[in-house]
Amino acid sequence: MELRGFRSRDVTTVSRIVAEALHEHYDSSLYASLSQQWPDGFLIAVEGSDDPVGFLLGVCQVEGEARILMFAVDHPWRMRGVGSRLMETFFERARARGMHRVTLEVRVSNATAIRFYTRYQFSVVDLLRGYYSDGENGYQMARPL
Secondary structure, X not given: OEEEEOOHHHHHHHHHHHHHHHOOOOOOHHHHHHHHHOHHHEEEEEEOOOEEEEEEEEEEEEOXXXXXXXXXXXXXXXXXXXXXXXXXXXXXXXXXXXXXXXEEEEEOOOHHHHHHHHHOOOEEEEEEOOOOOXXXXXXXXXXXX
């Protein structure tokens, strides 16, 4: 497995992974727009065919703080180290940019993701009522870098 930056041809696969894993649907132009804000923060995991098998989209909206906006691994590739490699590489890139904190949001019902984030020293800092498009609550989680 390799990591590379986002390319416009990734939109279809990334959109499918987002729909299946995150249960959200975004306009396809969002990915290209966000990738321009911090290109090194949009990591694409590929295997063999150069098709995405997972991704992490990070942004910098607050001074000194990186935010993981979207993070998902395609179902057949889970539990194979893809998510760990994406997370660790993102931390390295955030540190290199001078960030000292990372935040993210996660559905309260996503116990698997919460366990994963906890392994990376994220902790819940806030309950976000009705945060997701279907009305589900979310947790905001954070960790120091």
